[in-house]
Amino acid sequence: MSLIDNLLDYLRGDTKKTAVVAKERLQIILAHERAGRNANSPDYLPALQEELLAVIAKYIHVDRDMIKVQLEKHGDYEVLELNIMLPEDKRAGA
Amino acid sequence: MPKIIVVTSGKGGVGKTTTSASFASGLALRGNKTVVIDFDVGLRNLDLIMGCERRVVYDIINVINNEVSLKQALIKDKHCDNLYVLPASQTRDKDALNLEAVGRILDELKESFDCIVCDSPAGIEHGAFSAMYYADEALIVTNPEVSSVRDSDRILGILAAKSKRAVEGLDPVKEHLLVTRYDPKRVAAGEMLSVDDIQEILRIPLIGVIPESESVLQASNSGTPAIHLEKSDVAEAYRDLVARFMGDEVPMRFTTAEKAGFLKRLFGGR
Ligand SMILES: Nc1ncnc2c1ncn2[C@@H]1O[C@H](COP(=O)(O)OP(=O)(O)O)[C@@H](O)[C@H]1O
Ligand SMILES: [Mg+2]
Numbered sequence: 001m002s003l004i005d006n007l008l009d010y011l012r013g014d015t016k017k018t019a020v021v022a023k024e025r026l027q028i029i030l031a032h033e034r035a036g037r038n039a040n041s042p043d044y045l046p047a048l049q050e051e052l053l054a055v056i057a058k059y060i061h062v063d064r065d066m067i068k069v070q071l072e073k074h075g076d077y078e079v080l081e082l083n084i085m086l087p088e089d090k091r092a093g094a
Numbered sequence: 095m096p097k098i099i100v101v102t103s104g105k106g107g108v109g110k111t112t113t114s115a116s117f118a119s120g121l122a123l124r125g126n127k128t129v130v131i132d133f134d135v136g137l138r139n140l141d142l143i144m145g146c147e148r149r150v151v152y153d154i155i156n157v158i159n160n161e162v163s164l165k166q167a168l169i170k171d172k173h174c175d176n177l178y179v180l181p182a183s184q185t186r187d188k189d190a191l192n193l194e195a196v197g198r199i200l201d202e203l204k205e206s207f208d209c210i211v212c213d214s215p216a217g218i219e220h221g222a223f224s225a226m227y228y229a230d231e232a233l234i235v236t237n238p239e240v241s242s243v244r245d246s247d248r249i250l251g252i253l254a255a256k257s258k259r260a261v262e263g264l265d266p267v268k269e270h271l272l273v274t275r276y277d278p279k280r281v282a283a284g285e286m287l288s289v290d291d292i293q294e295i296l297r298i299p300l301i302g303v304i305p306e307s308e309s310v311l312q313a314s315n316s317g318t319p320a321i322h323l324e325k326s327d328v329a330e331a332y333r334d335l336v337a338r339f340m341g342d343e344v345p346m347r348f349t350t351a352e353k354a355g356f357l358k359r360l361f362g363g364r
Contacts, residue, residue, distance in 0.1 A: 017283075017284025017285070018284065018285055019281070019284050019285060019286055019287050019288065019291065020284065022239075022240050022287055022291075023287060023291045023294075023295065025240065026240055026243055026244065026295050027295060029244065030244065030247050030295060033244075033247070033248070033251075034247070034251070037251050037255070
């Protein structure tokens with residue numbers, strides 16, 4: 001970041017404080033780690049994630065971090081949640 | 095019903111031993127017959143913080159190995175009447191702390207104590223696990239810092255899945271968040287996670303906030319648990335913690351930076 005950028009940020013008052021960055025980073029990593037150690041997350045989830053990733057990679061180039069497979073319990077039933085974040089340019093083109 | 099309370103964190107150096115000493119002392123001052131156990135086998139330190147290091151003759155491993163009775167190993171605290179210390183061994187290794195033997199000792203202690211405070215070592219291995227396994231309640235000591243918060247979350251996961259209460263399907267271990275080494279000035283400057291941030295992330299009830307303070311070093315220098323210090327924020331914060339643990343309604347303190355007065359700003363000083 002240049003001095004000018006810093007100055008502009010300062011004037012606009014929008015430099016992200018490190019505590020805010022810390023909180024965001026923790027929320028992301030802990031959501032991930034909690035999902036991983038969830039006792040009733042079935043053991044096919046990692047394999048499912050890998051295979052999905054392989055299929056998707058045939059059509060679009062996505063980052064491994066951009067796909068999340070999660071099993072969530074909502075009351076009596078469970079929801080298999082599949083989240084794929086498409087890269088910027090692909091989203092525009094498609 | 096006697097209570098087993100583990101003081102734990104995952105990460106080292108966050109204030110578990112400092113907290114165990116003051117918390118146990120506070121419980122005793124409020125009339126509870128209390129014993130505090132050092133589970134940090136190989137790296138014993140609770141004795142120094144309690145100021146009883148020269149009176150250690152036997153330790154928890156001697157008791158586990160049936161070399162001496164519990165009575166012989168317990169050391170009476172010099173500051174409070176109702177308080178005893180069970181030191182860790184300095185020479186043996188952590189594997190001697192097997193779960194079954196620890197259970198036996200805790201059962202025996204339950205016969206004569208109201209509160210059993212377990213000072214956990216760092217990590218999630220053997221020593222830390224045996225300190226938390228039998229817990230009824232847990233003080234999760236957390237610093238406002240990313241690695242400490244993450245490790246606390248990990249410990250919460252283990253308490254919820256692998257503690258005796260979890261394994262046997264009893265009521266879960268009652269978890270309390272204790273934020274230590276808190277610096278409200280840095281929080282106000284956006285340089286440090288706030289108590290609210292930490293609580294929002296870990297999602298367990300807050301039981302206290304202990305400010306960062308130079309007086310903790312003075313307390314450890316002299317072998318006096320910080321709760322006994324005069325005119326100290328840390329001592330008051332630990333007394334509040336104990337009061338809340340006993341069920342009193344005490345508002346949180348030491349969470350906001352006091353506005354420096356004009357003279358203080360002019361001349362500095364703390
Ligand atoms: N509130 C506090 N303010 C300043 N220093 C502290 C505070 N609490 C603990 N410390 C210091 O932090 C260090 C680690 O504390 P300790 O209680 O031994 O941690 P742990 O048992 O978790 O490893 C010690 O040097 C101690 O004096
Ligand atoms: Mg310690």
